[in-house]
Amino acid sequence: MPNMSLKKNPMPHQDPVVRAGNFQEVALGYTKEQAVDEAQRCLHCKNMPCVSGCPVQIKIPEFIAKVAEGDFEAAYQIIAQDSALPAVCGRVCPQESQCEAKCVRGIKGEPVGIGRLERFVADWHNANVSEKSAAPASNGHKVAVIGSGPSGLTCAGDLARKGYEVTVYEALHLAGGVLVYGIPEFRLPKSIVQKEVDGLKELGVKIETNAVIGRSITIDELMDEFKFEAVFIGSGAGLPMFMHIPGENLKGVYSANEFLTRINLMKAYRDGADTPIMPLQGKKVAVVGGGNVAMDAARCSKRLGADVYIVYRRSEAELPARAEEVEHAKEEGIVFKTLTNPVEILGYNNPEDKRDPKNGSVNGLKCVEMELGEPDASGRRRPIVKEGSEFEMEMDCVIMALGTSPNPLIKSTTKGLEINRRGGIIVNEDGLTSREAVYAGGDAVTGAATVILAMGAGKTAAKAIDEYLQKK
Amino acid sequence: MYRIIKKRALNPTVTLMEIEAPLVARKAEPGQFIILRVDADGERIPLTIADYNRETGSVTIIFQIVGGTTEKLNHKEEGEFIQDFVGPLGRATETEGLKRVAVIGGGVGTAIAYPVAKKLHDVGCHVDLIVGFRNKDLIILKEEFEAASTNLIIGTDDGSYGKKALVTDLLREQIEAGAKYDKVIAIGPVIMMKFVCMLTKEFDIPTVVSMNPIMIDGTGMCGGCRLSVGGETKFACVDGPEFDGHKVDFDEAMARGAMYRDFELKAREETCNLFKQEVK
Numbered sequence: 001m002p003n004m005s006l007k008k009n010p011m012p013h014q015d016p017v018v019r020a021g022n023f024q025e026v027a028l029g030y031t032k033e034q035a036v037d038e039a040q041r042c043l044h045c046k047n048m049p050c051v052s053g054c055p056v057q058i059k060i061p062e063f064i065a066k067v068a069e070g071d072f073e074a075a076y077q078i079i080a081q082d083s084a085l086p087a088v089c090g091r092v093c094p095q096e097s098q099c100e101a102k103c104v105r106g107i108k109g110e111p112v113g114i115g116r117l118e119r120f121v122a123d124w125h126n127a128n129v130s131e132k133s134a135a136p137a138s139n140g141h142k143v144a145v146i147g148s149g150p151s152g153l154t155c156a157g158d159l160a161r162k163g164y165e166v167t168v169y170e171a172l173h174l175a176g177g178v179l180v181y182g183i184p185e186f187r188l189p190k191s192i193v194q195k196e197v198d199g200l201k202e203l204g205v206k207i208e209t210n211a212v213i214g215r216s217i218t219i220d221e222l223m224d225e226f227k228f229e230a231v232f233i234g235s236g237a238g239l240p241m242f243m244h245i246p247g248e249n250l251k252g253v254y255s256a257n258e259f260l261t262r263i264n265l266m267k268a269y270r271d272g273a274d275t276p277i278m279p280l281q282g283k284k285v286a287v288v289g290g291g292n293v294a295m296d297a298a299r300c301s302k303r304l305g306a307d308v309y310i311v312y313r314r315s316e317a318e319l320p321a322r323a324e325e326v327e328h329a330k331e332e333g334i335v336f337k338t339l340t341n342p343v344e345i346l347g348y349n350n351p352e353d354k355r356d357p358k359n360g361s362v363n364g365l366k367c368v369e370m371e372l373g374e375p376d377a378s379g380r381r382r383p384i385v386k387e388g389s390e391f392e393m394e395m396d397c398v399i400m401a402l403g404t405s406p407n408p409l410i411k412s413t414t415k416g417l418e419i420n421r422r423g424g425i426i427v428n429e430d431g432l433t434s435r436e437a438v439y440a441g442g443d444a445v446t447g448a449a450t451v452i453l454a455m456g457a458g459k460t461a462a463k464a465i466d467e468y469l470q471k472k
Numbered sequence: 473m474y475r476i477i478k479k480r481a482l483n484p485t486v487t488l489m490e491i492e493a494p495l496v497a498r499k500a501e502p503g504q505f506i507i508l509r510v511d512a513d514g515e516r517i518p519l520t521i522a523d524y525n526r527e528t529g530s531v532t533i534i535f536q537i538v539g540g541t542t543e544k545l546n547h548k549e550e551g552e553f554i555q556d557f558v559g560p561l562g563r564a565t566e567t568e569g570l571k572r573v574a575v576i577g578g579g580v581g582t583a584i585a586y587p588v589a590k591k592l593h594d595v596g597c598h599v600d601l602i603v604g605f606r607n608k609d610l611i612i613l614k615e616e617f618e619a620a621s622t623n624l625i626i627g628t629d630d631g632s633y634g635k636k637a638l639v640t641d642l643l644r645e646q647i648e649a650g651a652k653y654d655k656v657i658a659i660g661p662v663i664m665m666k667f668v669c670m671l672t673k674e675f676d677i678p679t680v681v682s683m684n685p686i687m688i689d690g691t692g693m694c695g696g697c698r699l700s701v702g703g704e705t706k707f708a709c710v711d712g713p714e715f716d717g718h719k720v721d722f723d724e725a726m727a728r729g730a731m732y733r734d735f736e737l738k739a740r741e742e743t744c745n746l747f748k749q750e751v752k
Contacts, residue, residue, distance in 0.1 A: 006717040066716050171689070172559070209556070210557065212690075212691060215561060216495045216496065216498075216499055216558075216561070217499075238689075238692060249699065252731075254696070258696040267513070273513070276515075276735040359726070359727060361727075409691060
């Protein structure tokens with residue numbers, strides 16, 4: 001008899017007041033008892049709607065059945081057939097719009113906590129099973145993977161398991177891509193990412209950090225000189241967008257990418273860190289944008305001691321961030337200024353003293369109020385400026401979290417690689433680009449999207465690369 | 473890890489290091505830069521490539537000790553290793569079709585002007601290399617400059633060597649004496665580049681400057697290095713580091729460059745103190 005409770009087992013969390021002052025993980029994870037109890041809420045529907053909501057089609061009811069039985073390792077092995085990074089996806093996937101959105105239990109009450117169960121299973125496995133995956137015998141084929149984010153790691157792992165000699169090239173000094181420079185420690189502990197990377201190394205994957213493909217080595221050189229038979233491009237969507245309003249280059253204006261990279265990759269929040277970040281204790285910070293990255297930047301600012309405002313031009317209902325992230329941000333005391341759009345960033349200027357070090361620093365944000373009109377091309381109601389609604393807010397720092405676009409470095413140095421209007425690499429359903437033996441996936445193709453979609457693209461490309469090289 | 477093949481103090485605060493980095497050396501060109509980290513918790517700093525050798529796979533950097541990271545780097549010795557060294561980044565200097573060029577360098581920026589002058593000189597361009605230092609003791613790379621130029625002009629702020637003049641004065645003299653330049657390339661402190669550009673604008677000489685703003689990744693990802701060029705926002709790491717000097721907003725670049733000045737001074741002091749304790 002299933003557990004007919006209408007509500008999910010709540011996720012244990014760090015207290016909001018406490019966590020707003022530290023960078024440790026916010027969600028603490030289910031206990032064994034909670035996991036088993038939650039697993040018993042699954043009705044094991046024959047048509048498995050949840051699986052159709054999962055970009056990599058994890059056999060969700062099967063793994064949940066094993067959790068209900070208390071056989072957590074068996075549950076892990078079921079997930080591992082389809083997902084390379086369950087500990088990551090259990091934490092950062094937008095389950096509410098994927099698997100859980102399709103869950104029958106969600107029609108009357110809350111859906112089964114699939115994401116929470118996935119995370120529990122992955123964490124249980126990582127804590128209790130120490131497997132040394134031996135590198136399989138080489139099949140003699142060499143494949144290069146560009147970028148060590150979710151798509152690259154997944155593609156590399158799938159190919160290595162089939163015996164390919166895989167080398168991953170990473171431009172930064174540390175592997176993990178957006179998982180290490182973008183997503184904060186309190187949402188995704190970096191030790192989890194490191195474990196995934198170490199797992200790949202055990203499989204024989206070589207990881208070359210400090211290698212900027214397109215500059216140090218071009219794709220043509222990878223194939224002609226370095227003798228790689230196929231290349232997968234997973235270089236992500238790294239280029240930050242700005243609003244192009246006055247004052248955007250003042251001191252104290254960051255792209256969310258810069259702000260988060262300083263904190264997550266360079267650990268600028270730690271005492272004695274070599275990398276500086278603007279001191280934010282007692283300062284006012286505006287984060288412009290409403291996506292997950294905006295929430296991450298806002299919550300990091302809070303942890304550095306700032307009063308934080310999210311400034312977003314549509315209404316709360318349109319916030320693209322996950323509901324859970326918005327809720328966490330609110331609990332931590334972040335103020336939401338929705339239907340508000342910045343028109344200018346104001347700066348300090350002392351005409352008396354040209355050498356005043358405060359000159360050129362942010363001291364305010366000029367905004368207009370917005371209202372929602374007719375739906376636009378995205379289906380969301382178009383925000384329109386309210387006449388005469390201009391107002392100013394005092395601010396010390398402004399973080400632009402407006403989205404990112406694909407990095408043009410590889411495109412500009414690879415002949416014959418076709419890209420679309422938005423800078424994304426054009427691929428077919430197998431992830432093949434306009435160049436033979438060159439595949440691509442993840443944000444480099446789609447523009448900024450989710451970890452799980454990038455992972456799915458890495459899997460698809462790995463399968464296609466395998467088929468291509470076996471036929472060759 | 474990247475080995476330090478050679479280390480040479482050029483003056484009390486400027487050091488030259490040759491680093492073993494074959495992946496960088498194979499593609500490096502004048503005008504490009506690298507990013508390095510000294511140790512595992514280190515910050516990423518950009519440094520322009522001063523020279524390279526494709527055969528030995530080495531890249532030369534020249535740096536001035538200004539903050540904690542350069543202080544730490546300066547304490548590394550020949551045979552030791554630095555953690556990370558990535559590049560070449562940015563676009564190379566455009567040298568095609570130039571007949572006569574004035575290359576202007578100020579302070580440690582002269583080290584970056586050197587490979588640019590050398591490349592131009594190698595392809596047969598007439599190079600007037602105008603370099604300025606505060607005083608005689610700070611002059612670096614004199615022999616290298618001589619070999620890389622048709623005409624080397626050295627000035628000092630206090631007159632202790634060469635003419636007592638700023639590089640802008642020396643450049644003006646050349647122009648007024650009739651030198652017809654296809655281009656002026658200015659590399660040095662932002663304030664120097666600003667004044668060189670004001671001068672060349674007067675004479676309508678195309679001028680290129682090499683910007684070295686605060687940077688983290690060096691691949692276009694963070695936007696920390698952005699500057700205004702002709703009213704547009706450009707990223708020095710991927711669009712530059714060289715830009716049309718007549719379009720750069722130097723005042724904004726100076727303000728942005730000073731963003732972490734207090735932190736840098738404090739970090740250098742703390743690093744110095746740490747090394748002093750080790751010596752004890």
